[in-house]
Every structure is written in C-alpha cells, then in structure tokens.
Amino acid sequence: xxxxxxxxxxxxxxxxxxxxxxxxxxxxxxxxxxxxxxxxxxxxxxxxxxxxxxxxxxxxxxxxxxxxxxxxxxxxxxxxxxxxxxxxxxxxxxxxxxxxxxxxxxxxxxxxxxxxxxxxxxxxxxxxxxxxxxxx
Amino acid sequence: xxxxxxxxxxxxxxxxxxxxxxxxxxxxxxxxxxxxxxxxxxxxxxxxxxxxxxxxxxxxxxxxxxxxxxxxxxxxxxxxxxxxxxxxxxxxxxxxxxxxxxxxxxxxxxxxxxxxxxxxxxxxxxxxxxxxxxxxxxxxxxxxxxxxxxxxxxxxxxxxxxxxxxxxxxxxxxxxxxxxxxxxxxxxxxxxxxxxxxxxxxxxxxxxxxxxxxxxxxxxxxxxxxxxxxxxxxxxxx
Ligand code: HEM
Ligand code: HEM
Ligand code: FES
Numbered sequence: 001x002x003x004x005x006x007x008x009x010x011x012x013x014x015x016x017x018x019x020x021x022x023x024x025x026x027x028x029x030x031x032x033x034x035x036x037x038x039x040x041x042x043x044x045x046x047x048x049x050x051x052x053x054x055x056x057x058x059x060x061x062x063x064x065x066x067x068x069x070x071x072x073x074x075x076x077x078x079x080x081x082x083x084x085x086x087x088x089x090x091x092x093x094x095x096x097x098x099x100x101x102x103x104x105x106x107x108x109x110x111x112x113x114x115x116x117x118x119x120x121x122x123x124x125x126x127x128x129x130x131x132x133x134x135x136x
Numbered sequence: 137x138x139x140x141x142x143x144x145x146x147x148x149x150x151x152x153x154x155x156x157x158x159x160x161x162x163x164x165x166x167x168x169x170x171x172x173x174x175x176x177x178x179x180x181x182x183x184x185x186x187x188x189x190x191x192x193x194x195x196x197x198x199x200x201x202x203x204x205x206x207x208x209x210x211x212x213x214x215x216x217x218x219x220x221x222x223x224x225x226x227x228x229x230x231x232x233x234x235x236x237x238x239x240x241x242x243x244x245x246x247x248x249x250x251x252x253x254x255x256x257x258x259x260x261x262x263x264x265x266x267x268x269x270x271x272x273x274x275x276x277x278x279x280x281x282x283x284x285x286x287x288x289x290x291x292x293x294x295x296x297x298x299x300x301x302x303x304x305x306x307x308x309x310x311x312x313x314x315x316x317x318x319x320x321x322x323x324x325x326x327x328x329x330x331x332x333x334x335x336x337x338x339x340x341x342x343x344x345x346x347x348x349x350x351x352x353x354x355x356x357x358x359x360x361x362x363x364x365x366x367x368x369x370x371x372x373x374x
Contacts (some may be wrong), residue, residue: 007300009177011230011296012296012299014204017205017346017350018196018345018349019204019343019345019348019358020344021346023342023343023345027342067215090343091362091365097348097358097359097362098356099357100345100348100358
C-alpha cells in the first residue's frame, strides 16, 4: 500500500520537467502551510485551555530560528497563492494552456516581486526586535 | 563522440532490486539514444532487454525515461541532450511493473485505454449512398490534436498522480476519450464523460504538465484534459 507513495515521493524529486518543479513546490508549500495552520490553531487555543503553554509557544516564536521560519512561511503563502491563481485561471480557461510557459514565468516573477518587500519588512522588524530586546 | 550510457537494469530471475550499469559508447552526435542502446545490446551486453519496433517514432514501443524525463529513445538525438564525455541515464517508465530492464508491463495502461470506449459510436443508419459519415473540415479540426496519439505511455507514466495511484485512467486514456468526445459524428460522449467524472477520472489531474512535455507527438495533453474537465463542469461539449 505504501509502495506507490514512496515511489511518488522519491520520483517526484528525481523527475525532470519545468511544470513539474512548480507542481512540486505548490504541493510542498500547500502541505507546509497546512501543517503550520494545525500547530497555529493548537497554539492559539492554548490561550484558553493552557495559558502557560501558550506563553511558552509565543516565546519560542521570538527566536531567530523561528523568525527565519516566519519568513519561509510568508514565502510559501505568497508563492502558493500566486501559483494557485495561475492554476485556477488555466483550469477555467483550457485554451490558455498554450501559454503555460509564459504563465509559469509570470508566476515566479510575481512571487518574487511580492516576496522582496515582504522579506525586507519582516527581516527589518525581526532584527530591530533582537537589537532592542537582545537574544534569549 | 564518446558518451556513457547509465542504464537501470533489472532481471526478475536473479535480482531483488534494480541496479545501475554504465557502458561507454562511441556515437555520432546525430545518432539517437536508441542507436546507443543498440550498440550496447548488439556489441557489449546482449542481455540488455528493451522494446522497439519501428525506430522512427511511430509505433510507440520505446518510451523510456532519459535523463530524468520521458521520451522515445528513437526520437531524441544524442547531441540535443549530451556533450562529448557526458553520461546519459536511461531507465524504464514509471508506474507500470518492470518486466525486465527497460521493458514494462503495458497491460494496466491498455486497460485504462479500453475503459474510455476508444472507438466511434454511431447507431444512426448509414448515409443513403452507403459511404462515409461526412463532417466539415472545422469539425474534423476540433479533435485533430488528439488523433496523433501512438499509445507509447510517455505521458501517463510521467504523471505524479498516476505514480501515486495506478487506478487513475491517466493522460493517454483521457486524450483518447477527447478524440471521440469532440468528434461530431460520435454519439457516446455522455457515457465517456460519465466514466471520466468518476473517482479515478479526470479530476485526479493536478495540472503538473509533465504529460504535455513528455508527449513525443507534441499533443497538448494538459489542454485536452482541461477541455474534458470543462465539458464536465459546464455540461457543454464545444
Ligand atoms: C507567523 C505568522 C502568524 C502570526 C504571528 C499569527 C498570529 C495570530 C494570532 C495572534 C491570532 C489570534 C487572533 C485572535 O484570536 O484574536 C491568529 C488567529 C488565526 N490565524 Fe494566525 N498568525 C500567523 C499566520 C497565520 C497563517 C499563515 C494562517 C493561515 C494559513 C493563519 C490563520 C489563522 C486563523 C484561521 C486564525 C483564527 C482567526 C480568528 O479566530 O478570528 N495565521 N493568528
Ligand atoms: C490565496 C490563497 C490560495 C490559493 C489561490 C490556493 C490555490 C490552490 C489551488 C488552485 C490548488 C490546486 C492545485 C492543483 O490542482 O494542482 C491548491 C492546492 C492546495 N492548497 Fe491551496 N490555495 C491557497 C491557500 C492555501 C492555504 C492557506 C493552504 C493551507 C492551509 C493551502 C493548502 C493547499 C494544499 C495542501 C493543496 C494540495 C496540493 C496538491 O494537490 O498538490 N492552500 N491551492
Ligand atoms: S521504436 Fe517505434 S516509436 Fe520508437
């Protein structure tokens, strides 16, 4: 039962193709965000059910490792949203599949355009925070 | 020029797992990968098993994964994928049971092909002159792209959804269904659409686009699948 799963996971990394790369990224970012959402909902609900645990989780978020993680999360969300929009448009207008090469390029370009200021702002805020509060 | 052919070998009688073997081959830049495989089989190691028939991209028997993506070995020129001294990897297509070396069992693939009723259905009486059922050039053009399929399985076995679930009918079967669904002379479009709207039908397509890149005939496979999805979604066959 698990053999196809293992094959799919391994060969997804080995197969070569331009559309394949975006498909893989879309799935990885989607799953990444789902996993974060689960932990996030758990963490937030602890504000009611277990406030000390909630505080502890918030403290962990204020460490450099998780600051980088936040930026990665933002990158995942932005890519997934932009590329997801591309997929949705092509699904609704099959004639546009002729323009797949252009569409994937724009997917990447728009992601990078949105990502640059996001990373700048997030990194700036994190660094200012560590400058004023010091590293724990 | 000199290249190395790194081939994934598997002999079900002696091997538990596939393994790689590398052969040095002297080729012309304009040779095809199939020529290099012939050199190995005919001059170096006769135990290498591979399938080919026409050697000219028509019969569809030698689809394999070359340098990581599906192609016909008889169609791809060495100079387009390698320089002098490079290594070219060759392995069987994925998602179908390997019989030996580069040969896979195509039966599950053909079963999906048969499942979509890949033949013209028209129960009207023959035209008065007893000859062919006519259609306009525009009607013929509508499904021209999907008539080009040679059933080589390069598309279906490039699809991550098919690797994960062999029950998925796969791109090739959908292309075949498309060829008849959009044929103005055919009358079984609704039956085919019903088959394709089932759990293992078109909705398993995640638009990875590998099929279109893999097709040696240049068929716009993902677009054809999209048109079948559209027909299902809107109920209109255009
Ligand atoms: C690191 C980035 C994030 C931070 C610091 C953050 C912070 C918060 C906070 C403080 C709340 C509680 C709001 C309240 O109860 O008043 C909240 C709620 C929520 N967050 Fe996030 N969040 C982040 C990222 C995300 C992401 C990426 C998602 C979606 C994938 C998400 C989905 C939600 C949802 C669904 C709620 C519940 C909304 C509600 O109850 O009104 N969050 N978040
Ligand atoms: C603007 C926001 C979003 C858009 C436009 C979007 C769009 C899409 C689209 C179109 C797909 C289908 C992909 C395909 O069929 O190939 C998809 C898949 C997916 N999305 Fe999103 N999505 C968004 C937000 C999210 C969020 C917030 C999460 C997680 C909580 C998420 C998780 C997933 C997952 C896990 C998949 C499945 C991936 C796959 O099948 O390969 N998405 N998304
Ligand atoms: S040998 Fe016939 S298609 Fe390649």
